[in-house]
Amino acid sequence: MDDLLVIGGGSAGITFAKFGASLGAKITVIEANKLGGDCTWTGCVPSKSLIHAAKIAHTTATAARYGISAQPSIDFAAVMGYVHSVQQQIYQHDDAPEVLRQAGARVIEGRARFYDDQTVEVNGELLRAKHFCIATGSHPKIPTIPGLAEAGYLTNEDVFLLEALPKRIVVLGGGPIGCELGQALFRLGAEVTIIQQGPRLLPKDDHAMGAALAQALKSEGLQLYLNTKTLKVELQAGAKQLTIQTANNQPQTIVADAILVAAGRTPNLHNLGLDAAGILYDPEQRIHVDHYLRTSNPRVFACGDVIGRYQFTHVAAQEAGLVLRNALFPGQSAMKYELVPWATFTDPEVGHVGLNEDQARAKYGSSLRVYELPWSANDRARTEDATQGFTKILAVGRKEQIVGVHIIGQGAGDMINAAVLAMGTGVSASKLGGLINVYPTRSQGLKMTAQRSFTRWLEKPWLQRALRWYFR
Ligand SMILES: Cc1cc2nc3c(=O)[nH]c(=O)nc-3n(C[C@H](O)[C@H](O)[C@H](O)COP(=O)(O)OP(=O)(O)OC[C@H]3O[C@@H](n4cnc5c(N)ncnc54)[C@H](O)[C@@H]3O)c2cc1C
Numbered sequence: 302m303d304d305l306l307v308i309g310g311g312s313a314g315i316t317f318a319k320f321g322a323s324l325g326a327k328i329t330v331i332e333a334n335k336l337g338g339d340c341t342w343t344g345c346v347p348s349k350s351l352i353h354a355a356k357i358a359h360t361t362a363t364a365a366r367y368g369i370s371a372q373p374s375i376d377f378a379a380v381m382g383y384v385h386s387v388q389q390q391i392y393q394h395d396d397a398p399e400v401l402r403q404a405g406a407r408v409i410e411g412r413a414r415f416y417d418d419q420t421v422e423v424n425g426e427l428l429r430a431k432h433f434c435i436a437t438g439s440h441p442k443i444p445t446i447p448g449l450a451e452a453g454y455l456t457n458e459d460v461f462l463l464e465a466l467p468k469r470i471v472v473l474g475g476g477p478i479g480c481e482l483g484q485a486l487f488r489l490g491a492e493v494t495i496i497q498q499g500p501r502l503l504p505k506d507d508h509a510m511g512a513a514l515a516q517a518l519k520s521e522g523l524q525l526y527l528n529t530k531t532l533k534v535e536l537q538a539g540a541k542q543l544t545i546q547t548a549n550n551q552p553q554t555i556v557a558d559a560i561l562v563a564a565g566r567t568p569n570l571h572n573l574g575l576d577a578a579g580i581l582y583d584p585e586q587r588i589h590v591d592h593y594l595r596t597s598n599p600r601v602f603a604c605g606d607v608i609g610r611y612q613f614t615h616v617a618a619q620e621a622g623l624v625l626r627n628a629l630f631p632g633q634s635a636m637k638y639e640l641v642p643w644a645t646f647t648d649p650e651v652g653h654v655g656l657n658e659d660q661a662r663a664k665y666g667s668s669l670r671v672y673e674l675p676w677s678a679n680d681r682a683r684t685e686d687a688t689q690g691f692t693k694i695l696a697v698g699r700k701e702q703i704v705g706v707h708i709i710g711q712g713a714g715d716m717i718n719a720a721v722l723a724m725g726t727g728v729s730a731s732k733l734g735g736l737i738n739v740y741p742t743r744s745q746g747l748k749m750t751a752q753r754s755f756t757r758w759l760e761k762p763w764l765q766r767a768l769r770w771y772f773r
């Protein structure tokens with residue numbers, strides 16, 4: 302009998318197969334479509350490949366300021382060919398059934414559902430296991446807008462299959478998907494309008510990040526509507542006409558050739574037989590799990606996008622590791638979410654870890670200190686004409702404990718990992734500011750921001766007076 306049977310072979314499922322089997326446990330992964338899940342086929346991998354190609358187009362088109370003149374000629378089908386080739390490479394190397402079998406896991410292709418509280422059915426076969434894990438991921442949430450379904454729309458599930466670039470694209474949603482793909486498609490030649498129903502982009506990030514990103518996207522040429530509701534969509538002479546209500550309550554229309562819906566995610570629970578297995582879930586379609594990622598059926602765990610917490614590949618993988626620990630070994634450990642980092646791979650990128658400023662202020666009040674440094678103070682950023690950005694460190698207490706770091710700027714997604722290391726190992730802001738970093742690097746900006754925790758004392762009048770006396 303299997304030690305663990307996993308439904309879903311995406312980011313979490315693949316971690317189960319590789320890591321679980323390497324421990325010597327009997328692991329079966331059942332996948333309904335293609336191993337690799339959202340990340341390889343409809344998420345991280347194609348979006349980051351498209352963003353890379355789009356950045357090259359943008360860099361080429363704007364190279365005149367460096368004394369280099371060129372105009373990119375963009376073959377959209379070839380760009381998509383590049384995207385698909387990266388997907389194939391990653392699939393063959395990391396996700397394919399033979400890779401997981403080689404690692405020691407059993408792979409079954411088929412759609413699984415619970416038959417009862419200790420049995421799963423797939424391809425007409427009933428399978429029992431000591432434990433189960435639901436890792437079925439999520440799919441795009443489609444807002445209820447009159448006429449949207451009839452007019453037709455794209456989501457992350459089909460945008461990477463486009464063979465030609467639509468001329469005018471409206472993106473519904475100003476979260477990470479809308480901002481990343483909106484900018485990439487703009488840079489590849491589309492006219493892009495992002496409609497965000499809330500007051501700012503990236504509302505899960507620090508408020509200053511969304512505002513800075515909005516400024517960057519607008520200055521590049523994207524149209525942005527914040528606090529805006531889409532009232533209806535109509536087909537007019539083959540094009541899609543959206544009637545929107547903007548912040549000042551003025552209805553107006555926008556005409557587009559394609560609408561990309563990027564308005565959040567819904568967990569994949571449909572037809573899973575959860576009731577037959579005694580697994581509780583809520584009307585928002587989230588499975589209830591405890592701190593140990595166990596559902597209301599003690600044999601069954603759930604992790605990844607399906608539990609609707611932090612919907613990232615690195616979190617799905619971390620949660621899968623925790624489920625392996627709790628299902629296969631005595632005792633149990635809880636998932637810790639305080640140090641979940643993420644990055645939005647726009648240009649400039651936005652990196653996040655810990656509390657944002659509003660959360661930190663609500664929690665720590667006047668003991669919160671905010672250290673900020675614009676990238677214009679960083680020499681490497683200057684040499685690379687990448688001064689659009691800033692770093693923000695949130696610290697508390699006499700020990701200057703770091704409770705949040707937020708970075709907007711080129712490469713912020715890589716840089717945020719240093720902040721994770723500092724926070725995870727209890728390095729204070731003053732300690733971080735005192736370390737030696739390589740000059741000239743953009744990541745030095747993190748250290749330079751942390752340095753504010755002690756250089757700010759130099760601005761105190763009493764210290765100024767004392768220094769004047771000392772050097773009299
Ligand atoms: C456009 C986009 C860009 C993204 N970019 C990033 C990024 O840059 N960084 C990042 O960290 N995250 C990113 N994400 C999020 C990331 O893709 C997800 O958080 C991650 O894939 C979740 O992993 P998972 O294992 O929970 O689900 P998935 O990877 O979606 O895997 C679930 C699998 O379960 C299968 N399945 C479903 N039902 C059944 C069933 N009944 N039987 C058998 N199999 C079933 C599905 O076919 C699927 O393969 C992005 C997402 C999108 C949409």
Ligand SMILES: NC(=O)c1ccc[n+]([C@@H]2O[C@H](COP(=O)([O-])OP(=O)(O)OC[C@H]3O[C@@H](n4cnc5c(N)ncnc54)[C@H](O)[C@@H]3O)[C@@H](O)[C@H]2O)c1
Nearest residue numbers: 444473474475476477478496497498563564565612644645
């Ligand atoms: N770089 C990354 O790590 C990355 C990239 C893409 C996606 N993701 C993951 O995928 C998840 C889903 O991304 P997402 O951007 O779809 O979701 P999201 O929930 O993060 O953002 C969606 C945004 O759309 C807005 N919205 C909802 N309905 C709307 C409507 N009718 N009109 C206009 N705006 C509307 C919401 O206010 C929200 O801000 C992310 O939260 C993240 O976990 C990660």
